[in-house]
Amino acid sequence: MTADVRLTDAAFDPAALLAAFTGQFGGAGGVVSFLGQVRDGGSDGDGVEALELRHYAPLTLPGMEALAATALTRWRLEGLLVIHRHGVMLPGDPIVMVAAAARHRREAFAATDFVMDHLKSDSWFWKREKTAAGWRWIEPRTQDFADRARW
Amino acid sequence: MAKLVFLGRLEDRAGCAEMAVTPGPLADILAGLDPALALDLLGERVRWALNGKLVGESEAMVLGEGDELAFLPPVSGG
Numbered sequence: 165m166t167a168d169v170r171l172t173d174a175a176f177d178p179a180a181l182l183a184a185f186t187g188q189f190g191g192a193g194g195v196v197s198f199l200g201q202v203r204d205g206g207s208d209g210d211g212v213e214a215l216e217l218r219h220y221a222p223l224t225l226p227g228m229e230a231l232a233a234t235a236l237t238r239w240r241l242e243g244l245l246v247i248h249r250h251g252v253m254l255p256g257d258p259i260v261m262v263a264a265a266a267r268h269r270r271e272a273f274a275a276t277d278f279v280m281d282h283l284k285s286d287s288w289f290w291k292r293e294k295t296a297a298g299w300r301w302i303e304p305r306t307q308d309f310a311d312r313a314r315w
Numbered sequence: 316m317a318k319l320v321f322l323g324r325l326e327d328r329a330g331c332a333e334m335a336v337t338p339g340p341l342a343d344i345l346a347g348l349d350p351a352l353a354l355d356l357l358g359e360r361v362r363w364a365l366n367g368k369l370v371g372e373s374e375a376m377v378l379g380e381g382d383e384l385a386f387l388p389p390v391s392g393g
Contacts, residue, residue, distance in 0.1 A: 220322055220385055222367025290323030291391045301324040302391045 167232035167244040171225045173251040178258050185245050185263050192242040194269035196276045200260040202253045212255060214294040219250045224288040231282050238278070239264075239271040246279060250289070278315055285312040317378040319344070320385035325361070328352050341376040341384070362387040 168185075178199050186195050202215045219225075232246050243265040253259060262279045266272040283289075285308040292301045317338045321329040329352055336344045345353040355361070363372050364385040370376075378384060 218322065218326075220320070220364070220387065222385075223364060223369075223387075285390070287390060288322075288387065289390055290388070292323075301327070304389045304391045 165236060165241065165243065167229070167236060167246060169225070169229045169232045169245075170247040171219065171228060172247065172249060175253075176247055176249070176258055176261070178261050181245065181247065181261060182263060185243060185265065189243040189265035191267070192265035192272075193267050194272045195263060195265045196269065196272035197261060197263035198276050198280050199258060200280075202255050202257045202259060204255045212293050212295055214252055214254055215257075215259075216252045216292050216294070216299075217248075217250045217259070218290045218292075220288050224250075227286070227288055228283070231279060231287065235264075235275045235279050239266065239275040241266050241271060241275055244275065244279075246283075248283065248287075248289070281308075281311040281315065284308045317344075317380065317382045317384070320383060322385060323388040323391075325352075325355060325386050325388055328355050336378070338378050338380050338382065341378060342374045344378065345374065356386050358388075360389050 182197055189195070203212070228246055228248065232244055235241070235244060241264050245261070245263040248260045249258065260283060262276050262283070264272040264275040266275070285304065290301065292299050316335040319334045319336055321332060326332050345356065357372070357374070361372070363370050364387060365376070366383055376384070
């Protein structure tokens with residue numbers, strides 16, 4: 165089993181991706197998915213007009229693939245999908261989706277949670293937000309490191 | 316030439332995403348930059364990648380023709 169790991173600058177359709185994923189893994193009793201989208205209001209609640217995620221090609225996708233491979237060694241999964249946007253996005257746009265299919269639900273929940281915590285704190289992305297005051301880089305949140313330390 | 320790559324907020328500090336530099340000792344290259352930018356690049360939370368692989372942050376490094384050194388500030392993804 166290999167994971168389906170994608171890094172894209174194009175918008176994606178979470179419902180279509182999830183339908184294709186679940187269709188592929190009919191033997192799985194449980195599918196867990198997480199969708200992250202651009203929040204209306206931004207990290208401080210001020211009006212965010214756009215969000216940009218930058219990446220560094222030599223590191224970002226290889227890092228995501230290594231993360232997915234680690235998840236596959238830790239939990240017994242039938243399938244794993246990790247898709248992450250880069251580029252400029254607007255409020256409501258999907259940023260990231262992780263889906264895990266497993267025979268039993270707990271492994272799917274845990275693997276999805278693990279991958280998301282590491283995407284937030286470990287993956288090579290840099291985020292900035294545009295408000296009426298202009299573009300501003302977002303610093304990592306201490307909560308993200310605490311989330312990663314759970315594993 | 317060699318290339319420096321600036322990610323995240325370092326791009327704003329540098330005023331560009333990448334910069335062509337004359338190959339040679341990194342200390343000499345950094346000495347030719349705006350001192351405030353050089354100080355940021357040497358910050359303890361900034362990781363370095365040489366030709367796409369993470370490396371130890373050492374000013375003793377020498378950049379050769381075609382080398383690419385990327386400066387990676389703390390990530391904020393997802």
